[in-house]
Amino acid sequence: MSRTTITLPNSLLDELMSTVQAKSKTEAVIKAIKDEIRMKKTEKIKSMAGKMEFVKPADKLRHEDERLG
Numbered sequence: 001m002s003r004t005t006i007t008l009p010n011s012l013l014d015e016l017m018s019t020v021q022a023k024s025k026t027e028a029v030i031k032a033i034k035d036e037i038r039m040k041k042t043e044k045i046k047s048m049a050g051k052m053e054f055v056k057p058a059d060k061l062r063h064e065d066e067r068l069g
Contacts, residue, residue: 013025013028016028016029016032020032020035
């Protein structure tokens, strides 16, 4: 783990701590960063909707997976 010094407005940090129900400033910032990363990944997946082409029907993909033997 690395240490980083950042300057944040106290009101913003207080609001973050109460919103994410964190016990410490570090916990609040870690939760906020993880949540932002999760949201960006979700946006990326949603943007791919309708852009993938499957060569097998969904039923065959589910029930005839060659990897499962």
